[in-house]
Amino acid sequence: MRSAEAAAPVALSELMERAGQSLAEAALRFAGPVPALLLCGPGNNGGDGFVAARYLHQREVEVRVAALGEAQTDLARAARAAWGGAIEPIEDAAPAPLVIDCLFGTGLKRGLEDAVSERLSGLVKSAQWAVAADLPSGVEADSGGLLSQVPAFDLTVSFGALKPAHRLMPAMARMGRVVLADIGITADGPWFEIGEPALPPVAPDAHKYSRGLVHCLTGEMPGAMALAASAAARSGAGYVRVSTSAPIAGLPRSVVQVGDAPLADPRIGCLLVGPGLGKLPQLLTLALTSHRPKVIDAEAIGHVGDPARLKGQDAVITPHSGEFATLFGELPGSKAEQALAAAAASGAVVVYKGADTLVAAPDGRLGFAPPAPAWLATAGTGDVLAGMIAALRARGMPAFEAACAGVWLHGRAAERAGPYMIADDLLEWL
Ligand SMILES: NC(=O)C1=CN([C@@H]2O[C@H](COP(=O)(O)OP(=O)(O)OC[C@H]3O[C@@H](n4cnc5c(N)ncnc54)[C@H](O)[C@@H]3O)[C@@H](O)[C@H]2O)[C@@H](O)CC1
Numbered sequence: 001m002r003s004a005e006a007a008a009p010v011a012l013s014e015l016m017e018r019a020g021q022s023l024a025e026a027a028l029r030f031a032g033p034v035p036a037l038l039l040c041g042p043g044n045n046g047g048d049g050f051v052a053a054r055y056l057h058q059r060e061v062e063v064r065v066a067a068l069g070e071a072q073t074d075l076a077r078a079a080r081a082a083w084g085g086a087i088e089p090i091e092d093a094a095p096a097p098l099v100i101d102c103l104f105g106t107g108l109k110r111g112l113e114d115a116v117s118e119r120l121s122g123l124v125k126s127a128q129w130a131v132a133a134d135l136p137s138g139v140e141a142d143s144g145g146l147l148s149q150v151p152a153f154d155l156t157v158s159f160g161a162l163k164p165a166h167r168l169m170p171a172m173a174r175m176g177r178v179v180l181a182d183i184g185i186t187a188d189g190p191w192f193e194i195g196e197p198a199l200p201p202v203a204p205d206a207h208k209y210s211r212g213l214v215h216c217l218t219g220e221m222p223g224a225m226a227l228a229a230s231a232a233a234r235s236g237a238g239y240v241r242v243s244t245s246a247p248i249a250g251l252p253r254s255v256v257q258v259g260d261a262p263l264a265d266p267r268i269g270c271l272l273v274g275p276g277l278g279k280l281p282q283l284l285t286l287a288l289t290s291h292r293p294k295v296i297d298a299e300a301i302g303h304v305g306d307p308a309r310l311k312g313q314d315a316v317i318t319p320h321s322g323e324f325a326t327l328f329g330e331l332p333g334s335k336a337e338q339a340l341a342a343a344a345a346s347g348a349v350v351v352y353k354g355a356d357t358l359v360a361a362p363d364g365r366l367g368f369a370p371p372a373p374a375w376l377a378t379a380g381t382g383d384v385l386a387g388m389i390a391a392l393r394a395r396g397m398p399a400f401e402a403a404c405a406g407v408w409l410h411g412r413a414a415e416r417a418g419p420y421m422i423a424d425d426l427l428e429w430l
């Protein structure tokens with residue numbers, strides 16, 4: 001964002017004008033014309049607040065402004081002067097139905113002082129609607145960490161582009177609804193929010209192998225592979241084959257159960273190993289002898305041992321935080337940086353799961369999942385995701401695109417399945 005701002009074709013004061021106007025407009029549409037209190041910090045986030053106050057006043061909203069110290073940038077000073085109305089110290093500010101937090105945005109360096117963060121929390125909690133400008137104050141933009149206590153907002157209006165914190169925990173849970181205001185600059189780069197995927201069409205002359213063969217290696221707990229294989233079948237694979245030593249109950253009849261099958265079979269579009277694997281590291285070793293694309297999930301991730309073992313494997317791995325730590329150890333930096341470091345170390349596409357799922361590629365691309373329902377946190381949903389990604393990979397999508405598409409579709413299926421869904425229900429919504 002900083003380099004995009006520097007390269008902007010318009011003056012920075014114009015960007016602030018647009019940001020403040022967008023903030024006022026969003027808050028007004030969200031809360032209606034109720035009395036508003038703007039909390040303005042010393043930097044340009046505070047400057048946005050002074051601009052927003054001016055626009056709200058123009059729209060005949062009853063506005064009060066409370067400032068934290070003096071403005072410390074030229075832009076903020078100018079915005080403060082242009083406001084022209086009364087400014088009270090934040091310590092004395094009385095509550096209001098609409099509170100707009102413009103204390104700090106991307107320039108926050110350390111946590112707010114205790115007295116300030118307590119004041120902010122008190123005003124936010126007593127407000128009917130709480131809106132944050134760019135980021136709730138106290139949130140670290142790049143990591144999604146909380147540098148001081150951060151209350152829960154109803155709406156966060158981001159400017160220009162989403163910052164990592166808008167899609168990383170714990171910060172994203174404090175933001176309420178997140179909207180993005182276009183202020184006339186674009187921040188392009190290899191980090192982006194995952195959008196609705198373009199799935200490969202079924203060719204008119206398709207047959208089951210050309211549509212994609214997913215070959216699953218079953219371990220000790222066949223129920224997990226039943227979920228994963230069913231998900232693969234429901235995600236458009238032409239043929240799902242499960243290699244198992246004993247018959248698995250509950251699989252669709254169209255999923256073929258076999259004993260051993262050669263893993264070098266060139267018709268295999270994607271191998272799937274991990275769901276329900278248990279203590280059978282030899283199955284992972286077997287999978288790694290194949291040159292076919294693969295999805296490595298669940299306990300198989302723990303059996304990898306050295307991330308470099310995955311180099312050249314054309315693999316997607318799907319760890320949650322525990323599995324991630326087992327394979328990669330404690331990596332420094334934010335979740336985003338850790339995911340990218342893991343992808344570089346393993347050469348694999350890494351789906352780092354959680355409430356803030358990320359998809360990282362070894363070449364530096366990083367997809368942030370749009371928020372998905374918290375009720376996905378239930379047993380077996382990871383098995384479903386692994387099966388979905390395996391099917392999309394087998395259908396010919398490249399590893400990174402298949403992983404992003406799987407993550408997006410999984411989240412939308414959960415929205416449709418509703419709060420009391422179990423993993424089995426997801427299959428109906430794929
Ligand atoms: N730069 C631009 O072109 C634009 C920036 N915009 C706004 O500007 C914001 C960034 O502005 P700034 O870079 O001025 O940063 P902030 O306004 O977030 O705050 C930075 C100021 O606060 C001080 N500070 C940091 N942490 C503190 C703490 N814990 N306690 C007390 N003081 C602290 C810093 O020393 C600095 O003076 C964005 O979030 C956005 O809201 C928008 O106006 C759009 C255009």
Ligand SMILES: [K+]
Pocket residue numbers: 045101102103104105132133134135136137
């Ligand atoms: K803010």
